[in-house]
Amino acid sequence: MENIKIDMTASEIGYLWSTYQAETLNHCMLTYFDKIVEDPEIKKVNKFALDSCENNLISLKSLFSKDNIPIPVGINDSDILTTTDRLYTDPFILYFQWFVGKGNLNYASLAINTIARDDIFDFYKNLLTKSLILLEDSRRMLLSKGLWIRAPYIPVPTEVEFIKKESFLNGWFNDKRPLAGIEIASIFYNLMTNAIGQSLISSFVQITDKGELRDYFIRGKDIAEKHIDLMSKHLKEQEIPVPNTWNTGVTSSKEPPFSEKLMLTLVTFLNAQGLSNYGNAISNSIKRDIGLDFTRLAAEVAKYGEDGTKLLIKHGWMEKPPLAKEIIG
Missing domain, CATH: 1.20.1260.10 (Ferritin, core subunit, four-helix bundle)
Structure with missing residues (x-):
């Protein structure tokens, strides 16, 4: 055949x-x-x-x-x-x-x-x-090499229980409950990925001359720091140890090894991954306040990512992806 x-x-x-x-x-x-x-x-x-x-x-x-x-x-x-x-x-x-x-x-x-x-x-x-x-x-x-950072520990369950009150969903007022393991996992994972992103973008700030790209990278660095602080706050409020996020590893070099196109493109990829990570975190958040915080963080990353895409277009660095047939009329 x-x-x-x-x-x-x-x-x-x-x-x-x-x-x-x-x-x-x-x-x-x-x-x-x-x-x-x-x-x-x-x-x-x-x-x-x-x-x-x-x-x-x-x-x-x-x-x-x-x-x-x-x-x-x-x-x-x-x-x-x-x-x-x-x-x-x-x-x-x-x-x-x-x-x-x-x-x-x-x-x-x-x-x-x-x-x-x-x-x-x-x-x-x-x-x-x-x-x-x-x-x-x-x-x-x-x-x-002693570099891996483990997530926080929680008590091992001793029996099976069922939820008896809808207040289990609360997070803002009374009846606050401890964080669930899956919620801690989402916070921890996003702490780690934000720390890596923060290190990368900090290195780009260090090697980029003054101008709109450097300003954009500084803004991204500030956003990552703010997001790390907010997620850490949820752990601190319940006396859960905050992992020492891995945010070092950048030397004092001022010599850029990459083009501005590469650096800006990488930041747009980081934004896309960040949005995906936050989307997963929202779906895993049972407490309303946790889900709402991740929703707000996602919105800020989406706006930052959009501004980065505009910069790529402005400098002629963004390829057009494959599109559906154009509708005429």
Whole structure:
């Protein structure tokens, strides 16, 4: 039987295009890290991430070419500037591996649910597998080096109970109850991701000259700090220890290793991930005040992200994503 060519669906084109944009960005970051990392164990983990990224880009280009889809520009080698200065420490580079692993794992798990074609399904299945390996390797190494920060502990349940009052949902007035484990998990996860984002954007403030981009990065740094403070407050109110968020790892270097296009594009990716994380936190929040706070934080990130997108458009750095057919008339 003759093979019948099946065109890509909107979902398949959309996810592949977005994945290519993200992987070109990751490739530049990981290439720079490969040049400056000193710890041989961390270098090995970074090399695995870099090799996986390069293979992903080869596969993506093949899929685009097979269907005569123009290969996007994305971020490329011209966005890595020549410098031998270390902007980041080895521990930060290791934590970034965890960040890439969890980001690819989350995105690929969303994408694969909408994929029909075998070749594209296989691509995301492989991306999931490699992302899980990277996540596991980076987690284990962070633990072995004493860098992994554990979530707070709560008492282990001793019996099964059922909720008897609707006040369990309250959070503002009387009948305040302790935070549920899933609520603490959401707060903790967002504390950690905000801390990594804060470190990255702080490094961009440090290496960017005066102007609207530097002002934008400073605003993002302030937003991350405010969000960390608000989430920490929920833990402190119930005398739950606030984890020491991992927000160091930036050296004193003033030499930019990346183009302004790369930095601004990365911040827009961080905004998108932040919105997704807050959406999950809202769905896991049973207490009204927790859910409302995450809703407010999400709105602030959405506005900040929109302003970043406007800057990308203003500077001519934003590629047009694949669109539906234009309606005439």
